[in-house]
Amino acid sequence: xxxxxxxxxxxxxxxxxxxxxxxxxxxxxxxxxxxxxxxxxxxxxxxxxxxxxxxxxxxxxxxxxxxxxxxxxxxxxxxxxxxxxxxxxxxxxxxxxxxxxxxxxxxxxxxxxxxxxxxxxxxxxxxxxxxxxxxxxxxxxxxxxxxxxxxxxxxxxxxxxxxxxxxxxxxxxxxxxxxxxxxxxxxxx
Ligand code: SF4
Numbered sequence: 001x002x003x004x005x006x007x008x009x010x011x012x013x014x015x016x017x018x019x020x021x022x023x024x025x026x027x028x029x030x031x032x033x034x035x036x037x038x039x040x041x042x043x044x045x046x047x048x049x050x051x052x053x054x055x056x057x058x059x060x061x062x063x064x065x066x067x068x069x070x071x072x073x074x075x076x077x078x079x080x081x082x083x084x085x086x087x088x089x090x091x092x093x094x095x096x097x098x099x100x101x102x103x104x105x106x107x108x109x110x111x112x113x114x115x116x117x118x119x120x121x122x123x124x125x126x127x128x129x130x131x132x133x134x135x136x137x138x139x140x141x142x143x144x145x146x147x148x149x150x151x152x153x154x155x156x157x158x159x160x161x162x163x164x165x166x167x168x169x170x171x172x173x174x175x176x177x178x179x180x181x182x183x184x185x186x187x188x189x
Pocket of ligand 1: 052053054127128129130131132133134135140141142143144146147148
């Protein structure tokens with residue numbers, strides 16, 4: 001097993017241990033982006049447009065963010081799956097989303113501990129680190145080292161990504177599924 005394969009095996013093993021449902025590593029050239037996702041954010045269905053540093057428009061220009069993805073060699077794609085009471089259980093969905101945010105932060109440690117420093121964490125919809133983003137009070141970000149933009153903010157087509165990694169986009173009745181991805185390179189490019 002070469003050094004890269006050993007690191008990948010370790011990454012997959014450690015990621016599985018922190019409670020993800022499925023995980024897979026792919027080359028970033030397989031990650032499809034689409035700038036039209038910015039229009040979805042602009043429709044403000046989630047109510048966070050312009051209210052978080054990690055959400056549009058604050059997070060940055062969509063073309064520049066999509067281009068950033070290509071600066072990394074690999075993407076560790078993961079999904080979390082949680083149980084909810086029914087499709088109207090918005091509280092349950094929020095609780096499960098918070099759990100996915102915790103997984104994202106645990107993954108930061110996994111990469112740090114393996115000495116993989118060129119990373120970009122993309123999570124499931126919004127930053128989720130603070131209950132209220134500092135942006136709403138005109139203050140600097142409270143935790144810039146933890147702040148996490150979403151896959152969609154970077155124009156990642158998540159349903160297509162699910163197909164690429166052979167994971168289901170949804171996982172059955174009374175469950176909620178969230179995706180995240182850690183872009184990384186082994187050594188500097
Ligand atoms: S870490 Fe807190 S203050 Fe910074 S972008 Fe995230 S939610 Fe906002």
